[in-house]
Amino acid sequence: MRQFLPTRSDEPMYWLMFGAGGMVASMVLPAIMVVLIAAGLTADDLQHGFLNLGQVYAIFSNWFLSLCVFGVVFLLAFYALHRMHHSSHDFGIHSKLTWYIAYGSAAAVSFISLGLQLLMYVKFF
């Protein structure tokens, strides 16, 4: 009888993170990539290049900016792996295993990022 009780699907949560991550990927990620390319091109100048040590310390010592970076990492990880998980159907993979791999990796990436940022906050500031 229990199986006929109205229970809710958890799919909306993943779709929510997918939608938010897609927005991040299309709005913020291009600018972040430009900054990363510029950081690669100006890497020899440790004092005044893009993403120099002072600048990244300024980002990660500010709890709000650090949370913004975490939000970008977390949402993009869920977005990218959700999309890859659903694309696996197009290649004939209908296993439940891709569910565990995709969302497990996304959760791992998110927790590692959050943990490292907390570690930095405690260690440096």
Add this chain to the structure above:
Amino acid sequence: MSEVKSFRKPYNPPVKKMSWWLENPFFVLYMVREGTAVFALFAVLEILLGIFCLALCDVTPAVSLKGIAPYVWYLQSFLANPVVIALNVLVLLTQLFHAVTWFALMPKAVRVFMNKNSTELLPDYVTKIALYLGLIGATVVVLAAAYLTK
């Protein structure tokens, strides 16, 4: 995963060859759009590597070149690597392509009504212009912040 017992019996057509999507330009475009997620994942791992290298740094009692060596490696050996720069440019281009397709589907996915008393929808171009303005605004803010504080 939800605890709901599924009574769905989906028909999964057999995929005879992996390159089925190459036969129709529409499906090629679809697969390219899905493939942009792989590049987004690369960007995520790149940012995560940067955070990891920064967390490895040691700045006590004073900032020294030896203490910040992991982050210097990330900047000078990873980000400045021509292969990584080329990949980053590829990520940038794929994400811009993703942005165009994402903004094009947004008016279809989210219906915005003119007001709450009518079923008339806001024209598609209004939503799209707002989204492109969002992209331009976010880009200007991020780039200006990165340039002015460097």
